[in-house]
Amino acid sequence: MIDRPHAVATDPGKCIGCVACSQACPTKAIRVRNDLAAIDDELCIDCGTCIEACAYDAIRPRTSSPADLRKFKYTVAVPSLTLYAQFGDDVLPGRVLHGLRQLGFDETYDISWMCEMVASATDAFLSESKGPWPKISVTCPAVVRLIQIRYPDLIPNLVPIETPRELAAKLRRRRLAAERGLDPSEIGMFFITPCTAIIHSIESPEGLEASYLDGAFAITDVYGQLLKAIKHDPGSDSTEMISPRGLRWAMAGGEISSMRNANTITVRGLRDVVYVFDRIESGTFQGLDFIEAYICPGGCVGGQLTVAGRYLAQRNIRQLARRMGDQGAVKEEKVRSLLRDHFFDIESEIRARQVRPLARDLRQAIALKREKDALLEHLPRKDCAACGAPDCETLADDIVRGNAKLADCVFVRLEELEGKPALQQGGDDA
Amino acid sequence: MNADEPTTPRDEPLEPHPAEGEVLYKETFRIIGNDFEHGGEAAARVKAILKQLAFPTDAIRRLSIANFEAEMNVIMYADDAEMELAVLPDAVRVTFADHGQGIPDIAWAMQEGNSTATPEMRARGFGAGLGLPNIKRNSDEFSISSIVSVGTTLCYVVYVNGSNRGAQ
Numbered sequence: 048m049i050d051r052p053h054a055v056a057t058d059p060g061k062c063i064g065c066v067a068c069s070q071a072c073p074t075k076a077i078r079v080r081n082d083l084a085a086i087d088d089e090l091c092i093d094c095g096t097c098i099e100a101c102a103y104d105a106i107r108p109r110t111s112s113p114a115d116l117r118k119f120k121y122t123v124a125v126p127s128l129t130l131y132a133q134f135g136d137d138v139l140p141g142r143v144l145h146g147l148r149q150l151g152f153d154e155t156y157d158i159s160w161m162c163e164m165v166a167s168a169t170d171a172f173l174s175e176s177k178g179p180w181p182k183i184s185v186t187c188p189a190v191v192r193l194i195q196i197r198y199p200d201l202i203p204n205l206v207p208i209e210t211p212r213e214l215a216a217k218l219r220r221r222r223l224a225a226e227r228g229l230d231p232s233e234i235g236m237f238f239i240t241p242c243t244a245i246i247h248s249i250e251s252p253e254g255l256e257a258s259y260l261d262g263a264f265a266i267t268d269v270y271g272q273l274l275k276a277i278k279h280d281p282g283s284d285s286t287e288m289i290s291p292r293g294l295r296w297a298m299a300g301g302e303i304s305s306m307r308n309a310n311t312i313t314v315r316g317l318r319d320v321v322y323v324f325d326r327i328e329s330g331t332f333q334g335l336d337f338i339e340a341y342i343c344p345g346g347c348v349g350g351q352l353t354v355a356g357r358y359l360a361q362r363n364i365r366q367l368a369r370r371m372g373d374q375g376a377v378k379e380e381k382v383r384s385l386l387r388d389h390f391f392d393i394e395s396e397i398r399a400r401q402v403r404p405l406a407r408d409l410r411q412a413i414a415l416k417r418e419k420d421a422l423l424e425h426l427p428r429k430d431c432a433a434c435g436a437p438d439c440e441t442l443a444d445d446i447v448r449g450n451a452k453l454a455d456c457v458f459v460r461l462e463e464l465e466g467k468p469a470l471q472q473g474g475d476d477a
Numbered sequence: 478m479n480a481d482e483p484t485t486p487r488d489e490p491l492e493p494h495p496a497e498g499e500v501l502y503k504e505t506f507r508i509i510g511n512d513f514e515h516g517g518e519a520a521a522r523v524k525a526i527l528k529q530l531a532f533p534t535d536a537i538r539r540l541s542i543a544n545f546e547a548e549m550n551v552i553m554y555a556d557d558a559e560m561e562l563a564v565l566p567d568a569v570r571v572t573f574a575d576h577g578q579g580i581p582d583i584a585w586a587m588q589e590g591n592s593t594a595t596p597e598m599r600a601r602g603f604g605a606g607l608g609l610p611n612i613k614r615n616s617d618e619f620s621i622s623s624i625v626s627v628g629t630t631l632c633y634v635v636y637v638n639g640s641n642r643g644a645q
Contacts, residue, residue, distance in 0.1 A: 200538050328524075329517035330545045404531030412530040413502045413564065 054093045054109050054246035057084045061105035066432035071100035073317050073342075074196065078445070079435040090402065092192035093247035094317065094342045095351040108243045108352060111262030116151055119235030119261070121227060124152040125216055126239040128159055128297035129347045130266055131367060132360035134277070140367070141283035147239070148284070149276040150269060155284065156219045156236075159293035160376050161211040166293075166305040167382040168208055168391045173308050173336050181327065181335035182206045184302060188248035189342040190320060191397065195253070198324050199399030206337075208391045209254060211296065212238055212245070216259035238263040241350030242343065254393030265352035290376035291368045298361045299346030302339040305375070310336040316344035405447065415447045422446055427458040502530075502564040508551040510577065516552050520544035523562050527569065533637060539615040540569055540635040546608045547573045547631055553598050554578060555628065565634075568617070572632045579625040587613070587621075 064082025076090035077097060084106065086097070097106045116122050124147045131140045144155040173182060183204045185191050194201050209217075216236045224231045240246055240263040249258040295301030303311040312335060314323045320340050326332035343349035345357030348364060355363065385391060405419070406412040422443040430438035434455040436445050445451035453459055504526070506519040524541045544560075551558040555577030563570040580586050589610045594603055613619045616633035623629040 199534055200541075325521065326517070328541075329521050330542070330549075331517050399534060401534070402528075405529050407531055409530060409564070409566065410501060416502070416526070416529055 052109065052250070053086060053088055053091045054243040054250065055086060055091070055095065055097060055106055056109055057086065058105045058107055059083055061103050063103055063105070065103075066435070066437070067100045067102065068097035068106060069435070069437045070430075070432050071096050072437065073321070074193070075437050075441050077437070078450075079432075089400075090196065092189050092196065092342075093244045094189040094193075095243035096317065096342075098243065098351045108246055108265055110240075110246060110265050110268055111237055113151065115262050116235060116237070120233040121154075121223065121229060122152045122235040122237065123216075123219060123223070124148075124150075124155045124237055124239055124264075125158060125212060125219075125260065126155065127212070127241045127245070127266070127347060127350075128162070128294055128364070129241040129350060129353055129360060130239050131294065132297055132348050132363040133266060133270060133353065133355045134274075134363070136363075136366060136370075138277055139283065139286065139370075140289055141286040142277050142281070143273070144284040144286075145280065145282045146273050146276040147269070149280060150272055152237070156215060157286075157288050158211050158215040159296070160288050160290040161215040161218075162293035162296040162302075163290040163305055163375055163377045164382055164385070165208060165211045165214065165391065166296075166302060167377060167379060168386055169206055169302075169337070170307045171382065171386055172206060172208060179203050180333070181338045184337070184339045185254065185393070185397075186210055186296070186302060186339070187244065187341045187343075187347075188253070189242075189244035190340045191253050192244070192247075192400075193320065193342070194324070195397065195400040196402050198328055199401070200328055201324060202397055202399060204327070205397055207254070207393045209393050210248075211293075213252070213255060213259050214391065220259060235261045237261060239266060239269060240264070241266050241347050241353045243351060244342065253397045254395060256395055266350070267352045267354060270354045286371070288376070289371065291371035291373050292375045293377075294364055294368045294371070297346065297364045298348045298357075299339070299341050299344070301346065301364075303337065306337070308336050310334075312338055313346075314338055314340040315346065317342050405444075419443045419447045422453070425453075425459070426456060429458070431457070433457045498565040498568070500563045500565060502562075504562045506560040506562070508548055508555075508558045508560055508573075508575075510552060510554070510556045510558075512552055516549055517545055519560055520548050523571075526562070527564075530564065532569070536569070536635050536637050540571070543612040543615045543633055543635070544571060546612050547571070547633075549603060550608050550631075551575050551577075553594065553603060558628075567638070568634050568636045570632065570634045572630065574628065574630045576628045579627055580621075580623040580629055581625050583621055583623060 062083050064079050066079050068084050069077040069079050073094060073096060074090045074092055076087040077084050126147060131143055147155045176182060183201065185205050220231050220234050220236060223234050238245060238249065238260050246263045249260045249263055252258045292305045295304050299315045300313045303313055314320050320342060323332060345361055348360035349357035353360065404412055405415040423440060426439040426443060428439050434442050436442040436451060442451055442456060446453060508519055520541055523544055524537055527537045551573060555575035558573050558575035561572045585591050587609050612633055617636045618634040621631050
């Protein structure tokens with residue numbers, strides 16, 4: 048089931064056909080064929096790991112273009128909190144928001160207070176929920192995608208509360224339309240994103256029929272111009288709305304730090320996410336109420352499309368929150384009344400995305416599995432990825448599905464050249 | 478299996494033997510007692526196999542819960558066991574044959590809340606006395622037999638489109 052293009056695309060002019068991305072991909076979605084990395088839409092979760100792995104800048108995010116702004120009568124930049132963390136101590140959020148407007152947006156809209164609201168709403172949800180436990184945050188869209196394709200049994204564990212970025216866009220669009228007498232569709236809301244996962248979540252959202260955002264610009268794309276604008280104009284926008292407590296959502300641990308429930312953990316980085324989800328799925332990870340999980344090791348500050356890098360950004364955010372008073376800005380009664388109105392609810396069911404079995408027919412699938420197991424016996428198990436698949440098992444899988452051939456393996460070909468009758472499957476005709 | 482083939486204790490009525498049928502695919506796994514480090518791995522491997530074979534999600538989910546409980550039972554209580562996965566045309570049958578202390582009173586062990594788990598096991602989140610009842614609840618056919626000091630044989634079936642008659 049493929050709805051929209053993914054947020055990552057290979058540039059054929061830059062890709063040299065090395066296998067770094069293929070080996071790094073957590074869902075084994077990349078094959079290198081004819082010196083070009085091809086991304087499998089069905090398996091890709093838009094985590095952006097390939098962008099980080101590529102040394103040739105050949106995998107790029109699909110972001111909005113300045114021309115997209117002209118499609119709307121009124122444009123709003125909705126910056127990820129991570130944007131505030133890209134600058135040093137002398138650039139506070141007010142100046143970042145001010146600078147962003149100089150880049151051509153009619154207004155900017157901060158989401159830190161909405162982060163705090165959602166933390167509060169999550170607390171309320173946890174206190175009323177009957178499980179299954181632990182509940183898992185939907186903040187990181189790559190985590191949600193990973194669950195859909197690899198851990199479908201954990202879908203009932205997802206917290207059915209929409210993300211702060213979508214809720215903020217929903218609220219602001221509604222109010223702006225009323226205030227300015229605009230049709231909601233005449234307002235363009237653009238997220239300033241630290242990662243590819245959010246770009247794809249805007250294109251093909253989960254839990255929503257359609258995103259309340261219209262597109263996304265990467266932090267890396269706006270950073271240079273923004274820095275210039277900030278230096279050129281010392282002005283600052285109001286930061287009255289900013290919640291210092293909410294700011295912490297930019298980094299892993301921020302979400303649970305503003306929650307009341309303490310029976311929670313933060314899981315950082317893809318490897319740990321897989322470790323924990325494997326165990327939740329198998330039943331050996333119990334007794335927790337809530338898990339905040341990020342595909343990027345530091346949380347959003349560690350996104351691929353950022354400039355400062357996760358360590359400095361983390362320090363910047365902590366510093367900012369402290370300087371701004373480290374307090375909450377949200378009233379609990381407000382959260383409760385919005386909860387009653389179902390304001391926070393996700394709007395549509397998040398469904399499993401079944402990744403293709405070997406065959407629909409059981410007997411055929413078993414035959415292919417036997418074939419695959421037999422092939423694997425003959426493959427070198429070096430997982431060198433020179434064949435274009437990330438490892439030997441995936442090559443065997445590709446072969447039985449008719450997408451690759453045994454001769455793609457360099458070791459198999461070497462044996463042929465050396466005249467070893469290694470395999471029945473075409474090894475003897477050299 | 479071998480000379481240790483357990484028999485039914487006198488006072489425990491054994492349910493009709495679970496579905497026979499053409500076995501399309503079979504694989505066995507060895508589970509070692511006290512091997513907490515690898516606890517749940519056999520269940521996870523079975524799950525991966527059934528996913529590739531296009532089994533419906535719900536059948537896999539129910540079977541996986543049962544498999545995990547049975548696997549942990551071996552790890553906690555038995556010396557070792559052979560777990561056999563048999564894929565039938567419309568069902569999956571799993572048989573656990575263990576060597577170990579056996580269960581003296583199966584009817585007692587089948588009641589929710591009854592457990593002989595040690596405090597250490599309980600500290601790990603096990604020993605709630607839900608293991609065997611949970612296996613039965615998540616399977617469509619279930620049978621168990623045991624001989625004290627010899628071992629326990631557990632067999633259950635999940636139908637592909639099973640109604641799961643045991644479910645709440």
